[in-house]
Amino acid sequence: MRYFIIFCITAVLLSAAVSAISIEPSELIFEDVLQDGYAEKILTVSTDSYKPVQLTLSATEPIKEWISFDPSSDSVSAGSPIDIKVMLNMTDSQLKKYKGYVIVNSYSSNNEVTTAMSQVFEIRTSIDVSKNLIEQANVANVVLDDTEQGMPLTASVTVENQGNSMIEPFFSISVLDSGKKEVFSAGSKKKSLLPYSKGMINISLPSGLAFGEYNADIEVHAGDMLLSRQTRVFNIVEKGSVPKQEEKISDDQMIPLSTNWIILAVWGIIFVFIVSRITKSKLKKKR
DSSP, X not given: OHHHHHHHHHHHHHHHHOOOEEEESSEEEEEEEEXXXXXXXXXXXXEXXXXXXEEEEEEOTTTGGGEEXXXXXXXXXXXXXXXXXXXXXXXXXXXXXXXXXXXXXXXXXXXXXXXXXXXXXXXXXXXXXXXXXXXXXXXXXXXXXXXXXXXXXXXXXXXXXXSSSOBOEEEEEEEEOTXXXXXXXXXXXXXXXXXXXXXXXXXXXXXXXXXXXXXXXXXXXXXXXXXXXXXXXXXXXXXXXXXXXOOOOOGGGSOOSOSOHHHHHXXXXXXXXXXXXXXXXXXXXXX
């Protein structure tokens, strides 16, 4: 019986030391990367540990010389996952497929009852170097909100470069009144987007518009490509009418009773065992 209790306590201590770490995606596949070209992908790392877990990243041969990370080291804790950009610069590469691993080393410092713990994760990585030029892009989001009178009219467009060459997207906006008559029009500056990257284009205009509802025709271009054409409705309202965003604590920021369900399970077993022993002891005394 004594050994069972020792086993349970040891299990609790060990479970407290091990933090579950999740890395998405589990494999990195780079396709149609041009010779001397660029590509990037995002690794998202999360953990159930409320103590910071230190991370460092590296890569193996033969892909090591072309890969870099932003950031190359960081810390992650429960409720605060981090995005790590994996970047390729395929200088002096050949037309072939390269294979290797991205290595994620994690290290959690010791606490009052456990020693420090380290884990190593290998992310299988393949890079297909090609001479096929791909020009493709997508509009991920368009934002045009209501504006208070006298304030600048702001709009933003998020573009994803899905091709393997650099593009320079931009957008134009034409504002129409309720009678569909053009009030004014303007265009954004071009924004350079590296292959397989995402970027936001912003524009801010002194509108001088009167109260009321307006339409905005928005066209997004990248070179000769028309990426999107859409109409958005917005309003010019009185000052103070646009609500301010309030900060609030999300549920995943609340600290739970325990950071590991295994600890709760083990303590539950110990509790049931102790109660059963006490009950048996009382029954023996009555007899």
